[in-house]
Amino acid sequence: MLLAFSFFSHYAAAEKGYTSLAPIPNVPGNGVSLPDYLQGLFSIGVGLAIVFAVLMIVIGGIQYVLAAVPSAKNDGKKKIQDSIWGLLLILFSYIILKAINPELLYFGLNLKAITIVPVGTSSGGGSGSGGGGSCTPVTKPGPCTVENLSGSFGSNASKASSICNGESGGNASLTSSCDKCQDGNGFSIGLFQINMIDSATSVGCNTNGEIFTTGTSKGSKVSCSGACCVWSCKVKDMAGYVNCKTKLQDAKTNTNVAYKLSNGGSNWSRWGANRNCGY
Numbered sequence: 001m002l003l004a005f006s007f008f009s010h011y012a013a014a015e016k017g018y019t020s021l022a023p024i025p026n027v028p029g030n031g032v033s034l035p036d037y038l039q040g041l042f043s044i045g046v047g048l049a050i051v052f053a054v055l056m057i058v059i060g061g062i063q064y065v066l067a068a069v070p071s072a073k074n075d076g077k078k079k080i081q082d083s084i085w086g087l088l089l090i091l092f093s094y095i096i097l098k099a100i101n102p103e104l105l106y107f108g109l110n111l112k113a114i115t116i117v118p119v120g121t122s123s124g125g126g127s128g129s130g131g132g133g134s135c136t137p138v139t140k141p142g143p144c145t146v147e148n149l150s151g152s153f154g155s156n157a158s159k160a161s162s163i164c165n166g167e168s169g170g171n172a173s174l175t176s177s178c179d180k181c182q183d184g185n186g187f188s189i190g191l192f193q194i195n196m197i198d199s200a201t202s203v204g205c206n207t208n209g210e211i212f213t214t215g216t217s218k219g220s221k222v223s224c225s226g227a228c229c230v231w232s233c234k235v236k237d238m239a240g241y242v243n244c245k246t247k248l249q250d251a252k253t254n255t256n257v258a259y260k261l262s263n264g265g266s267n268w269s270r271w272g273a274n275r276n277c278g279y
Contacts (some may be wrong), residue, residue, distance in 0.1 A: 002085045020190065044076075046090065046094065047183075049086070049090050050087065050090060053083045053084075053086045053087040053090070054087070055273040056079055056080075056083035056084075056086075057080050057083045057084065057087075059079060060076045060077065060078070060079030060080035061076065061080060062076070062082060063075060063076030063079065064076030064077055064080065079176070086090070100187070107178070109222065114248075119233045133164075135160055135161050135162045135166060135276040135277035135278075136165060137158050137161035137165060138161050138162075138164060138165045138169075138170045140170065142170045142193060142224060143170065143172060143251040143252075143255070144160075144161050144164035144165065144168075144170040144191055145161060145170075146158050146161045149161055149164075152255055152256070152265075153259065153264065153265035154261050154262065154264075154265070156262075156265025156266060157265070158269065159277070159279050160255075160258065160259075160262070160265045160267055161261075162273070162277055162279075163192065163258075163268050163271050163273050163274065163277060163279070164191050164192055164258075165273075166271075166272075166273025166274075166276060166277070167191070167192055167193040167271060167272070168190065168191050168192070168193055170255065171191070171192055172191050172249055172250070173190070173249050174189070174190060174191075174193070174252040175188070175189055175245065176188035176189070176193055176270065177228075178227065178228035178229075179218075179228060179229055179230075180230060180231070181212070181218075181219075181230070181231055181232075181233040181234050181235060182222050182230050182231065182232055182234060183233075183234045183235060185232070185235045185241065187196065187212075189244075189245050189248035189254070190249050190250075190251070190254035191254045191255060191258070192252055192254055192255070192257070192258035192271070193271070193272075194248050194254055194257050194261075195218075196241075196244045196245065196248060196256065197211075197212055197214070197216060197217065197218055197233065198216045198217065198218070199218075199257065199261055199270075200244060200247075200248060200257060202257055202260055203244070203247045203248065203253055203257060204244075204247075205243075205244035205247065205248070206240075206244065210236075210237055210240060211235060211236065211237045211240040211241050211244060211267070212233045212235060212236065213233060213234045213235075214231075214232060214233040214234075215234050217233070218232075218233050219231050219232030219233045220232045227272065260261075
C-alpha cells in the first residue's frame with residue numbers, strides 16, 4: 001500500500017509539473033514518466049537486494065565465528081549459504097534477461113500502432129515481418145539508431161532507422177513469426193528482416209537454392225492471416241538454415257545486406273514496413 005501510494009502521488013505530482021522532494025535514481029525531478037519511475041524502482045530494488053544479501057553474509061559469518069554451540073554455527077552457515085544463493089539468483093537473472101533481450105529490462109510503455117492489411121497483400125519481398133507500426137526512427141540505444149546507421153546509409157540513415165524499427169524494433173536476433181514456411185521455420189531474419197530465401201545470397205546463403213525445397217522462391221501461399229502468410233517452402237538443409245540464420249543475426253552483416261538491397265537506403269520498396277513510410 002505504501003509503495004502504491006508513493007507511486008501514484010509521485011506520478012500525479014509529475015503530471016502537474018511539481019518537483020519531487022526526494023527523487024529516486026534515474027528519475028528526473030519534473031515531467032517523470034511511468035516507465036522512468038518503474039525503471040528507478042527496479043534499480044533501487046536490485047541494489048537493495050544485493051546490499052541485503054551481502055549484509056546477511058557478513059552477519060552469518062560473524063555468527064559462525066563467534067558461536068559457542070554447533071547449532072548456532074549451523075545457523076550462521078545456513079545464513080551464508082542462503083545469502084550467496086540469493087545473490088547469485090539476482091545476478092544471473094539479470095544476466096540471462098539481458099542476454100535474451102535487453103528490452104526485457106526496460107519498462108517502456110510506448111506500444112506501437114497496428115496497421116491492418118488485407119489478406120493476400122505482399123509482405124514486402126526482401127522482408128517478412130509484416131512491417132507493422134508507425135514510421136519513426138529507433139530512439140533506444142542499439143544498432144538501429146540514426147547515429148549508428150549514418151556510417152553506412154549517410155543521409156538515408158533516418159529512413160533506414162525507421163524501416164528497422166518497423167521490421168524488428170531494433171532486435172538483431174529476431175526471426176519473423178509473420179511470414180514463414182509451412183514447416184514453421186521463419187525465413188526473414190534480424191534487424192532488417194532479410195529474406196534468407198531470395199535476398200541473402202550476398203552472405204553465401206541459399207545461393208543455389210540448397211537450403212529450401214522451393215529453391216530461391218518462397219513458393220505459393222498456403223494460408224494467410226492479415227499481412228502474415230504461410231508459404232509452401234520447407235527447410236531441407238537444417239544445418240545450412242541455422243548457419244544462414246546465424247549470419248543474418250549479426251547486426252553488421254544484416255545492415256550491409258539491407259544497404260545493398262535498398263540501393264544505399266534510397267529504395268525501400270522491398271520492405272513491408274515501407275507501407276507506413278512510403279520511401
